[in-house]
Amino acid sequence: MNITKINKIAVLGCGWLGLPLAKELIEDGYFVKGSTTTISKIAVLAAQHIDPFLVQLNPEIEGDDIQLFLDVDLLIINIPPGRHKGTENNYVTKMANIAKAVTNSPISKIIFISSSSVYPENCTEVAEETAIDEHTPSALSLFQAEEIFRNLKQIKTTVVRMSGLIGPERHPGRFFAGKENIPNGLAPVNLIHLVDCIxxxxxxxxxxxxxxxxxxxxxxxxxKMDFYALASEKYNQSTAQFIAEKQNFKIVSSKKLIDKYGYQFKIPNLMEWLLQTPQS
Structure with missing residues (x-):
């Protein structure tokens, strides 16, 4: 239920997470604008009662009127960096261009979807105050993007560092199925289901x-060994063969979200979820 002063929300990036998020926000009574980079998806957004906008970052902002898109109370930024090496600076430039446009808008709140990949694999638990991995370009670019929005004056930004995303069309049984001699089999997994993301x-x-x-x-x-073996079995795929070793790893802690703010995970137990979930 809409119990805050926020009425209008823009979701920048209506992909695997952004589209179902926008749909639920509409169901909760918010007016929602959504962006896509492809013209063909405009009709898909409109069919879900999302006010659709074509927004492309090349890295300059192109497409529909960005200021009209940003004429909202809250902006949710859901644009992951590219997976190709060497694109990190381009991503930071894209986010800086969005931030510049935001300064000319009525937006007062931002939720920036980041990733727990900003943390190093330091063989321990990592919390929000843990120093980021400054030696990995992708982690550094994500942190720089976070800082761009944190530093916007008169705008309150909350950064959500999500771990590996699983759910519809992202069944973990597909990730390593049939592969052999996968290292680090005893390392812990850090994952979150789409239901909890939203x-x-x-x-x-x-x-x-x-x-x-x-x-x-x-x-x-x-x-990883236990989780992905079960995931492969549930997905009717060849079992992933891991090496029983524990090298570099991290355990992403959500204690702040749970203990300080009282959030209750919808899917807290990943093994139990695997046992109960159908193929997807």
Whole structure:
């Protein structure tokens, strides 16, 4: 239920997470604008009652009127960096261009979807105050993007560092199926289901959790060998063969979200979820 002063929301990036998020926000009574980079998807957004905009970052902003898109109370930025090496600076430039446009808008709140990949694999638990991995270009570019929005004056930004995303069309049984001699089999997994991704974003809005950095990972961290063996079996794929070793790893802690703010995960136990979930 819409219990805050926020009425209009823009979701920048209506992909695997952004589209179902926008749909749920509309169901909750918000007016929602959504962006896509492809003209063919405009009709898809409109069919879900999302006010559709074509927004392309090349890295300059192109497409529909960006200021009209940003004429909202809250902006949710859901644009992941590219997976190709050497694109890190381009990503930071894209985010800087969005931030510049935001300064000419009525936006007062931002939720920036980041990743727990900003943390190093330091063989321990990582929390929001843990130093980021400054030696990995992708981690550094994500952190720089976070800082761009944190530093916007008169705008309250909350950063959500999500772990590996699983759910519809991202069944973990597909990730390593049939592969052999996969290293680091005893390392813990850091994952979060789409249901909780959406629920946490809505929780932040409803509870008015602003000017914060929040980790978002299921509190259950089974090792890769056990988890992906079961996932492959459930997905009817050849079992992934891991090496029983524990090298570099991290355990992403969501204790702040749970203990400080009282969030209850919808899918806290990943092994239990695998046992109960159908193929998807």
């Amino acid at each position: 629920s946490i974003i809505k929780f932040i809005i409803e509870e008015e959790i602003w000017d914060e950095t929040i980790n978002a990972a299921a509190p259950d961290h089974p090792n």
